[in-house]
Amino acid sequence: MSEGDYTPSGYRIDGKDLEAILGPLEADVLNAVYSFNKSIRVREVYEKMKKERKIAYTTVMSTMNTLFEKGILDRKVINGKGGLLYIYWPKMSRSEIERSAVKQIMDSLLKNFGETVTSYLVDLDTSNKGKRKEEG
């Protein structure tokens, strides 16, 4: 696996947006991290998320830890207020995560159900072309 690759542990059919490939909590935390555009502390994410929903600091902390372990966030130790603490920043952009996840899922689908996937994609392509012709 090259750097910057993200392998989703699963795919949720009913999930919305990033929630389909990450846990719902992870997706929320990640969205909050993206909204900052800088390196941030757990506390900042916690305070932002707390405004929108009921959440525990320790939950945010462990979720960010999970995202780090998954290779989506990167972190380093700094000497901040109150001692040593982590600051996090996104290692992958949203599109990188999406592309990487789609690649992994499609690879897996092709490997397991290659023919079905190919015929489905062909069907999809033809029906799309048909639609486009109708529109045009």
Add this chain to the structure above:
Amino acid sequence: MQTPIDVIMWALTPPFPQVLLLSAGTLIMTHVLLKLFKVGEPRTRSLFYSLTLLAPLVVYAVYTPSIWIMGPIFQQVFVSPLGMTLTRQEEFAFVNYTGILCIVGLAFGAATLAVSYLFGAEIVTRCRGIMEVTEEDEPRLYRLVEKTAKRISVATPRIGLTESLQPNAFMIGHGRATMVVFSSGLISTLNSLELEAVAAHELAHIKNGDFHLMAVISSLKVVSFFNPASYLSASMLAREREYLADEVGSRATRRSNALKKALVKIAQAPLTPRRAILPDLMSGLFVYSQIGSLRAAFTSHPSIDTRLSRIGGERAKSGADRYKVAVIALVLLGSLALGFNLIEPTNLMKMFFMLDPGFGMQLRGFTHLPITPLMRPWEASPLPFPLPRPGSLTIIRIS
């Protein structure tokens, strides 16, 4: 220019040497007596150690520190051309540098006490980035603390979190504002049993009234900031309070093994913070119990091995304990009263200076040096005569 003699004189100006000697004496006596009588009870031991910090106040009650001190009375003798002698006594004030130290200590000590009661918790909250969490925010942690508080029979305190990765827990504030603070590092390092044991330790501090005791002790430490004995006794006292909190906490929750494991984990945490000096000093003044400062030398916390060996151990308790304490108190007070006589200002002066009838005071050990008269009576200037520099000794030989 200040001569070495001036420096010795400052050091001997009351109440400075009295403070140093009395508190050092108290500390040594206390330590020896507690060892001799084998007093193991941390509460008693901590109270005995507090005597060292009270000693300066006793001295100040007897010898009030002042900015100015009336200088040594000196005599100038003049002989008029007609053979009449004229004696003039001079007394003048000079700056009492060591007295200023004592006054500064008293002022800052009082300020520290006031600040620790009024804004201590707030200062620590700001400096360490503590966020308060409610039952809604952290239900698991809250219930753990609530359960432990019930066992120890104290009111459930407020709960705070810091982002610090170093496992640490401490207590701030008093009364309703009492807050037990856990670091993120502690929560992620310990399991819930160990966390409960640490919470019990911190809550035991609340039960033992350590905020009030330590607020007074740390302001007394500021009062005699120039005195090494006060730092030593304060850290010995704090150590005893830690033993006491370990004991009370683990007895109430029966989590002595979990506490031991937690302490080992805390001590083995790989991170050693590079200290941010100013906020650390500021907040350190008002944080009296920190479980995370286990490893640092010269901290109030006892070494981990000593501590582990004490937790859950049976303390020798005999009926004679009360008599033992009374005997120690009597011996201590008696010897201190005798000692107080020795450190009386003129006695101290006599230890360093001897009075030569012809030349006034001379520093002991230097009496072999020849003294040349500064001024002979017939050279004396008519009034108004030049006053000598404050603090100096005028030596006049009348021949």
